[in-house]
Amino acid sequence: MSKPLAVRLRPDSLTDFVGQDHLVGEGKPLRVAIEQQKLFSFILWGPPGTGKTTLARIYARGVGASFVELSAVSAGKDDVRAIVARAGKQLQPTLLFLDEIHRFNRAQQDFLLPYVESGALTLVGATTENPSFEVIPALLSRSKVFVLNELDAAALNAIVDRTGLSADARAREWLVGMANGDARRMLGIIETADSLYGSLTVEALQDALQSQSIRYDKDGEEHYNVISAYIKSMRAGNVDAALYYLARMVEGGEDPKFIARRMVVFASEDVGMAQSTALVVANEVFRACETIGLPECAINLAHGTAYLASCPKSKHSYWAYNEAAADVRASGNLPVPMKLRNAPTKLMESLGYGSGYEKYEAGEMLPEKLSGKRYYRPDERGGSKEFPLGTDPAAR
Numbered sequence: 001m002s003k004p005l006a007v008r009l010r011p012d013s014l015t016d017f018v019g020q021d022h023l024v025g026e027g028k029p030l031r032v033a034i035e036q037q038k039l040f041s042f043i044l045w046g047p048p049g050t051g052k053t054t055l056a057r058i059y060a061r062g063v064g065a066s067f068v069e070l071s072a073v074s075a076g077k078d079d080v081r082a083i084v085a086r087a088g089k090q091l092q093p094t095l096l097f098l099d100e101i102h103r104f105n106r107a108q109q110d111f112l113l114p115y116v117e118s119g120a121l122t123l124v125g126a127t128t129e130n131p132s133f134e135v136i137p138a139l140l141s142r143s144k145v146f147v148l149n150e151l152d153a154a155a156l157n158a159i160v161d162r163t164g165l166s167a168d169a170r171a172r173e174w175l176v177g178m179a180n181g182d183a184r185r186m187l188g189i190i191e192t193a194d195s196l197y198g199s200l201t202v203e204a205l206q207d208a209l210q211s212q213s214i215r216y217d218k219d220g221e222e223h224y225n226v227i228s229a230y231i232k233s234m235r236a237g238n239v240d241a242a243l244y245y246l247a248r249m250v251e252g253g254e255d256p257k258f259i260a261r262r263m264v265v266f267a268s269e270d271v272g273m274a275q276s277t278a279l280v281v282a283n284e285v286f287r288a289c290e291t292i293g294l295p296e297c298a299i300n301l302a303h304g305t306a307y308l309a310s311c312p313k314s315k316h317s318y319w320a321y322n323e324a325a326a327d328v329r330a331s332g333n334l335p336v337p338m339k340l341r342n343a344p345t346k347l348m349e350s351l352g353y354g355s356g357y358e359k360y361e362a363g364e365m366l367p368e369k370l371s372g373k374r375y376y377r378p379d380e381r382g383g384s385k386e387f388p389l390g391t392d393p394a395a396r
Contacts, residue, residue: 004187004188004191005163005187005188005190005191006183006184006187006188006191009159009162009163009187010053010054010057011054011058012057012058012061013058013061013062014031014034014058014062017051017054017055017058018051018151018155018158018159018183019050019051019149019151019152019155019183020050020051020055020148020149022149023055023146023148024055029144029146030055030059030146033059033062033063034058034059034062034063035062037062037063037064038063039063039065039093039095039122040122040144041116041122041123041124041142041143041144042123042124042125042143042144042145042146043101043124043125043126043127043131043135043140043143043144043145043146044056044124044125044126044127044146044148045127045128045129045130045131045145045146045147045148046128046147046148046149046150047128047148047149047150047181047182048128048182048184048185049151049179049181049182049183049184049185049186050148050149050150050151050181050182050183051148051151051183052099052126052148053069053097053099053126055148056069056095056097056124056126057097059095059124060095060097060124063093063095064092064093065092065093065094065095065122066087066090066092066093066094066095067095067097068083068086068094068095068096068097069096069097069099070083070096070097070098070099071098071099071100071103072098072099072100072101072102072103072104072108073099073100073103075098075104076108077108077111080096080111080112080115080121083096083121084115084120084121087120087121088120093119093122094120094121094122095121095122095123095124096121096122096123096124097124097125097126098112098123098124098125098126099126100126100127100128101125101126101127101131101134101135102127102128102129102131102134102135106136109135109136109139110136110138112139113136113138113139113142116139116142116143117142123139123143125143129255129258130261131145133257133261149181150180150181150182151179151181151182151183152181153176155183156175156176156179156181156183156186157172157176159183159186159187160172160175160186160190163187163190165190165194165200166199166200167190167200168201170202171200171201171202171205174202174205174206175189175190175200175205178205178209180224189205189208189209190205190208192208192209193205193207193208196208223254226245226248226249226252227245227249227258227259227262229241229245230242230245230246230249230259230262230305231262231266233245233309234266234270234305234308234309235266235270235313237309237310237313238309239305239306239309239310242305242306242308242309243302243305243306246259246301246302246305250294250298250301256289256293256294256297256298256301257286257289257290259289259301260282260285260286260288260289260301260304261286263282263285263286263301263304263305263308264279264282264283264286266282266308267279267281267282267283267308268317268318269315269318270308270313270315270318271308271311271312271313271314272313272314272315272316272317272318273314273316273317273378274311274312274313274314275311275312278307278308278311281304281307281308282304282308284300284304285300285301285303285304288300289301314378316376316377316378317376320375320376320377321375323375324375327370327373331367331369331370334367334368334369334370335367335368336367337364337365337366337367337368338352338353338354338355338356339354339355339356339357340354340357340365341353341354342354
């Protein structure tokens with residue numbers, strides 16, 4: 001049986017690897033690690049079809065390690081034990097590539113930790129989820145995290161070229177748009193079209209996509225489309241639409257914690273000071289998803305969704321932070337006013353640290369260079385007289 005096109009085209013070295021120049025370009029971390037044969041554990045975090053597995057294979061080959069692959073969906077502690085036992089009998093170091101590492105629960109990750117600490121295994125994990133939430137702190141602290149980006153049009157076109165199949169400009173444009181940065185998805189469409197129709201016309205590609213019977217794909221385009229529609233529906237206060245898109249995600253098998261995390265962000269970014277209890281509700285929904293799980297936590301998700309969509313909205317604390325952060329980036333570490341500085345020693349006190357400070361005073365507290373600057377401009381709803389609700393001050 002012939003291997004899938006995506007597997008047949010998988011490069012063996014960085015010379016043929018496409019995309020992720022911030023990691024594998026000249027002087028960039030993964031290229032340097034391979035060139036210098038530096039062996040260490042790391043996690044590759046990024047969307048599907050962006051080269052995580054390929055990079056792990058290239059890295060293992062480049063540093064002279066034995067490559068062993070497991071999927072966290074089906075693997076368990078016994079699989080790890082068997083790999084460690086084999087590793088002890090080999091001269092080469094063993095690199096364990098754990099795909100979808102976020103699917104390993106805390107106990108499984110704890111079990112893996114001592115083998116990584118001792119050097120019995122070098123771990124390369126791959127995940128589409130934020131490792132800050134899905135990987136235990138002890139394991140995360142012992143691993144570097146490299147972020148992969150969606151592949152751009154130039155990278156995707158280069159991959160089309162490598163298939164050796166002919167596609168005109170119109171077909172390429174359609175492919176790049178439908179791929180949504182995912183090379184594996186694009187190659188699957190190409191392979192089906194070539195197999196069924198022997199051509200890569202737009203019509204053949206569209207028919208090939210239909211033949212794949214794609215529905216909600218939590219690792220593909222629909223994932224991003226539906227979560228976007230969900231957030232925008234809550235932002236617009238449309239409870240019915242928000243509940244519909246919530247149901248699409250839950251019924252499609254989406255991780256409820258992913259939805260709940262987006263709700264927590266939404267509670268501060270979009271509702272904000274207009275109704276501060278939104279953050280409390282969103283956090284409780286997240287907690288419910290952690291402790292109860294599906295199917296029952298769908299009820300909590302629906303409760304939180306209806307509440308957040310119904311809340312008044314204000315982005316002003318979010319905009320205020322962005323403006324303050326922009327000043328920090330532009331101005332660097334401006335001197336803290338002397339009266340606000342801590343004075344734990346007599347010397348510092350004699351130098352004026354803390355001098356002139358009065359509790360609850362309303363005077364200037366920003367660095368001198370930013371004196372008088374205002375970031376947060378609320379009215380009684382958390383909105384702003386200068387910038388009405390729904391108006392981004394950055395766009396003024």
